Amino acid sequence: MVTEAGRADDAIRAINHLTIRGDGGIDFPSELDQVIRSLAAMVEKLPQALDQLADIGDGFTDHAGLYDDRGFNPHGTIRAATTELATAISAVGVLAAPLRRAANELSHLGLRDG
Template structure:
């Protein structure tokens, strides 16, 4: 039976996947034709569109930890204030992701209409 991954392990897997994408796309032949670019961007759109939910749920976890007195700050600062800061920054991140999503959706929409010219050569 496969072991269930923790949230941190799943986030690490996502980060590693983006690192691998960055590495493979250094090679100009990794995306040889426009449909390959479109397919890749479509997958990134799906990933980005899922981030706000994850960030909201993480923010909720921090809020619950603060409400139950589970947070101790190693620098002696107020745990409730720190939890509030985290929630505020995560809300900002959600707004930023929403802006990113809009731009990616527009790019994906244009890419969706791109095909490969008949005399195309991979460069």
């Protein structure tokens, strides 16, 4: 799973690098629409992934050897992390809708020759 998360990070980094100067190889509004839709689809899937990762974190509280290298209560650390993940899930919900709306707007555009 670490590899897959790394690939997602690499994909976003590649988009950032391709679009920092120039068009990133996007020649038509429909291609921009497709990229935005793909990003929206990714964002829409994040809540499930984050929720499931929070559940995995909760599962570590059953391990007798769980510790926090700062000397804090590790169960409190897990609770803090899952609270932050819940906040992230809410934030993702706010992000997905405008991405979808942007893609819907872009879907009406085209280019004529000339």
